Amino acid sequence: MSAEQGTGHPLARRLVAVLATVLVVLAGMVGLLLFFNGRDDAGVSSSAGPGREFPDLGARHLQPGERPPVAYNASPPVSGAHVPRLPTSDDAALSDDQLLHALELGNVVLVHGGARGGNPPAPLMKIAEDLSGPFDPALVGGGQAVIIARRPGVRGVLALAWRHQLAAPTATDPRLEAFAEYWLGRGAGT
Numbered sequence: 001m002s003a004e005q006g007t008g009h010p011l012a013r014r015l016v017a018v019l020a021t022v023l024v025v026l027a028g029m030v031g032l033l034l035f036f037n038g039r040d041d042a043g044v045s046s047s048a049g050p051g052r053e054f055p056d057l058g059a060r061h062l063q064p065g066e067r068p069p070v071a072y073n074a075s076p077p078v079s080g081a082h083v084p085r086l087p088t089s090d091d092a093a094l095s096d097d098q099l100l101h102a103l104e105l106g107n108v109v110l111v112h113g114g115a116r117g118g119n120p121p122a123p124l125m126k127i128a129e130d131l132s133g134p135f136d137p138a139l140v141g142g143g144q145a146v147i148i149a150r151r152p153g154v155r156g157v158l159a160l161a162w163r164h165q166l167a168a169p170t171a172t173d174p175r176l177e178a179f180a181e182y183w184l185g186r187g188a189g190t
Contacts, residue, residue: 051166090135106143106187121171
């Protein structure tokens with residue numbers, strides 16, 4: 001019996017060595033991914049986006065008539081328990097439930113203090129039109145709409161996203177469009 005027969009064919013030995021190397025490299029890559037993924041704080045978002053960040057009060061869905069278990073930490077609220085109701089039109093006075101459900105899904109809401117029956121500020125309408133088009137219930141349900149809303153007592157404009165708020169002195173503030181563009185589609189699950 002020759003020495004070559006006892007140790008196997010050279011091509012087979014080379015193939016086994018290459019496969020072993022590939023497996024070791026893949027195992028190392030998986031190990032690194034698991035290590036870095038384990039260090040990621042999935043429940044804490046980065047403050048890198050525009051606007052002020054608020055602590056997450058959750059997105060628990062309540063039954064009609066049920067009250068939230070804790071007080072909201074922002075006015076208007078940007079996270080918290082709510083009855084899941086969607087806005088049905090643009091430039092309406094939204095309830096906290098409608099507002100929170102829209103934000104939870106990933107919509108951005110631009111709130112102004114204009115009078116009922118008046119026209120919404122043209123710069124806000126332009127932002128909404130440029131980023132998501134005219135009000136569309138399907139886009140709202142998919143978390144892809146910029147919604148214009150009225151709320152008595154608001155001075156200037158408040159841009160709202162899930163856990164984020166930006167106060168602007170006027171509807172022409174360029175930060176409003178940057179806020180809406182950045183946060184659109186980033187709801188409670190993102």
